[in-house]
Amino acid sequence: MxxxxxxxxxxxxxxxxxxxxxxxxxxxxxxxxxxxxxxxxxxxxxxxxxxxxxxxxxxxxxxxxxxxxxxxxxxxxxxxxxxxxxxxxWCFGSLDGGYDGELWGVVPRILAFKDYEDMMTNRISYKDLADAIIAADTANWAxxxxxxxxxxxxxxxxxxxxxxxxxxxxxxxxxxxxxxxxxxxxxxxxxxxxxxxxxxxxxxxxxxxxxxxxxxxxxxxxxxxxxxxxxxx
Structure with a gap:
């Protein structure tokens, strides 16, 4: 068994x-x-x-x-x-290797939140996060x-x-x-x-x-x- x-x-x-x-x-x-x-x-x-x-x-x-x-x-x-x-x-594309503040500074703005705290309070989905990373990625790697x-x-x-x-x-x-x-x-x-x-x-x-x-x-x-x-x- x-x-x-x-x-x-x-x-x-x-x-x-x-x-x-x-x-x-x-x-x-x-x-x-x-x-x-x-x-x-x-x-x-x-x-x-x-x-x-x-x-x-x-x-x-x-x-x-x-x-x-x-x-x-x-x-x-x-x-x-x-x-x-x-x-x-996950691959963060052109944001990979940058300071965390860059990633968590740009992603909330793309999703129309005031800042990271505002974004997490509203409990975004993983799909929202993935879409925002793609939008922020200038290298098209995400x-x-x-x-x-x-x-x-x-x-x-x-x-x-x-x-x-x-x-x-x-x-x-x-x-x-x-x-x-x-x-x-x-x-x-x-x-x-x-x-x-x-x-x-x-x-x-x-x-x-x-x-x-x-x-x-x-x-x-x-x-x-x-x-x-x-x-x-």
Whole structure:
């Protein structure tokens, strides 16, 4: 009998761009020393979790995060690991790599809001956000909403379906803040945008018979557990 299929979806560790407040979609920077330390703690906190497989997006920060976690895992060297470009962060086009204030300054104006606070109070949709990014993108690189939806959903669902067909169990998946938040909204339409997922947080989804169920969101207890283990050694 198959075990339940559970995705442990992890937001990558804190990067250089995260630290200085730059928009990081398809652009990429490595984890900071502090970011690496937190992910080492996370790896220790997850070291006894029975992962059947591990995945990350193909962005460097996600791959670096996955490698650190697997390095700390007691069976990390034998857990099959691969990358999937579909679970990347959103692409912000010409706004990618700029300061966050540029993105969140122009998007509300395009959507006819006074500022970021006004926009978030009115709870815009992810489609509104995607359309506004396309309107602001002078390079024509940003993805249309339907393309983002198709790639993100198919990426995570294919990972879950593959594990379900192979006996179920736990899967480690390293992805990105907006992508994870967007995925959650596709499962539960009542969830607000930008849940504010912490770097290194774990969001658990259970997949059964073609349906995702949200088990937990933005869990940092594994980091705390790993930090305690590190201090006790």
């Amino acid at each position: 198959n075990k339940p299929t559970t995705l442990y979806i992890i937001r990558h560790g804190k990067t250089m761009f995260n630290t200085i407040g730059r928009t990081q979609g398809w652009s990429d920077t490595p984890l900071t020393k502090e970011g690496e330390k937190i992910i080492h703690y996370l790896g220790l906190g997850l070291r006894d979790t029975d992962f059947k497989e591990a995945y990350s997006s193909d962005s460097g920060r996600a791959m670096q995060t996955a490698r650190i976690i697997l390095q700390e895992h007691q069976h990390g060297s034998t857990i099959p690991y691969s990358t999937d470009s579909r679970i990347r962060e 993805e249309p909403y339907e393309k983002i939806k198709e790639r993100v959903w198919s990426g995570f669902e294919d990972i879950a379906q593959h594990r379900e067909k192979n006996g179920g169990g736990n899967v480690m998946v390293v992805s990105h803040g907006l992508t994870i938040s967007f995925l959650l909204s596709l499962i539960d339409h009542s969830l607000p945008m930008q849940i504010g997922l912490e770097n290194g947080s774990v969001t658990k989804l259970v997949y059964e018979n073609g349906t995702f169920t949200i088990d937990s969101v933005n869990d940092t207890d594994y980091i705390a557990k790993g930090r305690a283990l590190s201090l006790s050694n």
